[in-house]
Amino acid sequence: MKLNKLIFAFTLSLFFVVAANAQDKPSPAKTAEGTVAGAKITINYSSPAVKGRTIWGDLVPLGVIWRAGANEATTFTTSKDITVEGQKLTAGTYSFFVIPGESQSTFVFNKVAKQWGTYTYDEKQDVLRVNVPSQQTSTLEERLVYEVKSDSFEIRWEYGKAAAKIGA
Secondary structure, eight states: OHHHHHHHHHHHHHHHHHHHHHHSOSSOEEEEEEEETTEEEEEEEEOOBOTTOOTBTTTBOTTSOBOSSSSBOEEEEESSOEEETTEEEOSEEEEEEEEOOSSEEEEEEESOOOOBTTTTOOGGGEEEEEEEEEEEEEEEEEEEEEEEOSSEEEEEEEEEEEEEEEEO
């Protein structure tokens, strides 16, 4: 009888440990959504944390293609044709990458939506690349955040941010 109680207690404690860890993922899945220029925009990404690290130029090297999140490549979906920084992007789902820079970054939309990081990234599959200003902020953004605004979308992490204008 004591053995059964001991096994039950062990199993119950193991369940609580697993449940607690499942809720505190290092890079939880997030979604940013909004309507811009009549199109529903959905950005799916994994949101890593700063955790005291230097992000831009260290963890994420400048001038190198980055998956724009953690784990799988970030995806960008538009329900209608739009323009991004004045250039046409047809309706669909794309993997979204960033080539970060100090004063200017490149946003990359790639037609292979399902990718793990940048391991199989192929530049020949890019459908759109746009240059956007990179900015430093005075406010720490602990977790990577995307935000869809009324006329743009923005990425923020640590003390950096970049945004692209969206139109019809």
